[in-house]
Amino acid sequence: MTPKIISTLLATALAAASTTALAAPAAKPTAAEAERFLADTEAKLNKLNNEQARAAWVGSNFITDDTEGIAAYFAERYLSASGEAAVGARRFNGLKLSPEASRKLMLLQQTVVFADPKEREQYAALQAALNGAYGKAKYCPTKDACMALGEMEKVLANSRDEAKLKEMWTGWHAQAPAYKDKYVEYVALSNKGAKQMGFADTGVMWRSQYDMPPEAFAAEMERLWQQVKPLYDALHTYTRYKLRATYGPDVVPATGPIPSHLFGNMWSQTWTNLYPILKPAGDTKSFDLTKVLEERKTDAKQMTKYAEGFYTSLGMQKLPESFWERSLLTKPRDRDVVCHASAWPINEKDDVRIKMCITPTAEDFTVIHHELGHVYYFLGYTKQPFLFRNGANDGFHEAIGDTVALSITPAYLKQIGLMDQEPDVNADIPQLLERALSKVTILPFAYTVDKWRWDVYSGKTKPADYDKSWWQLREQYMGMKRPVEGQGITGFDAGAKYHVAADVPYARYFLADMLQFQFHRALCREAGYTGPLNRCSVYGNAKAGAKLQQMLAMGASKPWPEALKAISGEDKIDGNALLEYFAPLKTWLDQQNAAFAAAEKK
Numbered sequence: 001m002t003p004k005i006i007s008t009l010l011a012t013a014l015a016a017a018s019t020t021a022l023a024a025p026a027a028k029p030t031a032a033e034a035e036r037f038l039a040d041t042e043a044k045l046n047k048l049n050n051e052q053a054r055a056a057w058v059g060s061n062f063i064t065d066d067t068e069g070i071a072a073y074f075a076e077r078y079l080s081a082s083g084e085a086a087v088g089a090r091r092f093n094g095l096k097l098s099p100e101a102s103r104k105l106m107l108l109q110q111t112v113v114f115a116d117p118k119e120r121e122q123y124a125a126l127q128a129a130l131n132g133a134y135g136k137a138k139y140c141p142t143k144d145a146c147m148a149l150g151e152m153e154k155v156l157a158n159s160r161d162e163a164k165l166k167e168m169w170t171g172w173h174a175q176a177p178a179y180k181d182k183y184v185e186y187v188a189l190s191n192k193g194a195k196q197m198g199f200a201d202t203g204v205m206w207r208s209q210y211d212m213p214p215e216a217f218a219a220e221m222e223r224l225w226q227q228v229k230p231l232y233d234a235l236h237t238y239t240r241y242k243l244r245a246t247y248g249p250d251v252v253p254a255t256g257p258i259p260s261h262l263f264g265n266m267w268s269q270t271w272t273n274l275y276p277i278l279k280p281a282g283d284t285k286s287f288d289l290t291k292v293l294e295e296r297k298t299d300a301k302q303m304t305k306y307a308e309g310f311y312t313s314l315g316m317q318k319l320p321e322s323f324w325e326r327s328l329l330t331k332p333r334d335r336d337v338v339c340h341a342s343a344w345p346i347n348e349k350d351d352v353r354i355k356m357c358i359t360p361t362a363e364d365f366t367v368i369h370h371e372l373g374h375v376y377y378f379l380g381y382t383k384q385p386f387l388f389r390n391g392a393n394d395g396f397h398e399a400i401g402d403t404v405a406l407s408i409t410p411a412y413l414k415q416i417g418l419m420d421q422e423p424d425v426n427a428d429i430p431q432l433l434e435r436a437l438s439k440v441t442i443l444p445f446a447y448t449v450d451k452w453r454w455d456v457y458s459g460k461t462k463p464a465d466y467d468k469s470w471w472q473l474r475e476q477y478m479g480m481k482r483p484v485e486g487q488g489i490t491g492f493d494a495g496a497k498y499h500v501a502a503d504v505p506y507a508r509y510f511l512a513d514m515l516q517f518q519f520h521r522a523l524c525r526e527a528g529y530t531g532p533l534n535r536c537s538v539y540g541n542a543k544a545g546a547k548l549q550q551m552l553a554m555g556a557s558k559p560w561p562e563a564l565k566a567i568s569g570e571d572k573i574d575g576n577a578l579l580e581y582f583a584p585l586k587t588w589l590d591q592q593n594a595a596f597a598a599a600e601k602k
């Protein structure tokens, strides 16, 4: 589960402006005018955003046609205003202004805008159509027995029947070509909107949001991937041996790409469901947090209190009273709500909330620590001006809560009374392996989802080559291939992924994944910890907490390398932190792989 976050600037990224004139007026504007424009714009957007947040909150907590309509109305008002602001900001480009004002103008302009109302409508309609087509897609083995994506995912997660897995995989991937034409149309229109804002294409606009030239960002992604690739390769090799033992050498080749329907996930992005196949021999779970939480009848509030306790142990404030009054922590018995966990900043004072249907499980224990990461980020940067109330870049927000979740170690659980005795060091490998099956496997996937789109948006990859390019990247970076012959020039396998159909950028998940280990390492260092990173918990360490707070308070007010520097002293993302964290696993994988190779030679 990837909890989502309601974030102002992310929401405006796809705004369609209701404006009539894109041409800049002839008179040269002054710096004073720019400052006034920004002050007015921030006041206006702040108000509209608060209204929109309230309407959206009600819309997802009491789902009816009326509340949906109200939420859509206020969302549209906000989007129109931010689109207008994006266009209005352009006339001040090139003026000599304070660094804050220049940064605000830059942030305002990271969006596509359409001058022609017809195009604006068409853009919104295509977005809705693609979302709808993805959401309604079904695989129908027989005329009256159709399967939704969720059911097919369950089969992929649990079945070991290769033919069945292949059927599910191909069944789902056969759906996307139906909306390929719409996607092609959407890409062209989106590019037009990006060009109107001065970007070469939408992909360039996406890569321009990282305080460096777009081509430098692309190079940075590749550099980071190369850093961690040896760990992925070791995991891939180990998994190949285990899959060969499970499905036989006819299905899983000794070398070359592995068919992608065997990884327990529709997109092979996380392999957690393969854990029963991959787990070390003799791994018996000695401790089960879910069992403990269930036995103690830990309720939703108590679960949240545990997480709050982590943050206050770092010296952070208690959650405001209104958080407890207004959050939704349990699934209501009498009505529909969106249960997907999310964190909400409702206003710039201290109205922060979460919406989550908490159950007493180990997974929710982690998720609630994650969600409060968003909440403490909101509270941390609440004193910033409106346009800076955001993560330093879009990877930061997701990374905070995950960083804290890395501190949920046996030592922490023992300290808060949920575990009697810490397991010995041998228990580390199973835990690290399970964690790597999501945190390491996602990296080449997250990278290439956007790498593919950069080329689609630039026109380098033509629609007839969508599948060719998609699978070339899959093979090169993930070591995977299509399980059966593809659909050639009409194929659209990328569109079988939600974030492609719905056009949500994906690089942020790659960055968040990298950053959380770097934050974790930095906080552990600050706490004076010198042992293995995977055993470090900064629970109770106010010194580490102060470092974290310092970064949270900056919000998006400075280029993100400065925020990274505030917490870590480093101004570049460093994949070595992730490698250090998984170092014991890498050693173990290398030993296993060497033993497998030796056994095959005999």
Ligand SMILES: [Zn+2]
Residues within 6 Å of the ligand: 002, 003, 004, 005, 370, 371, 374, 397, 398, 401
């Ligand atoms: Zn999140």
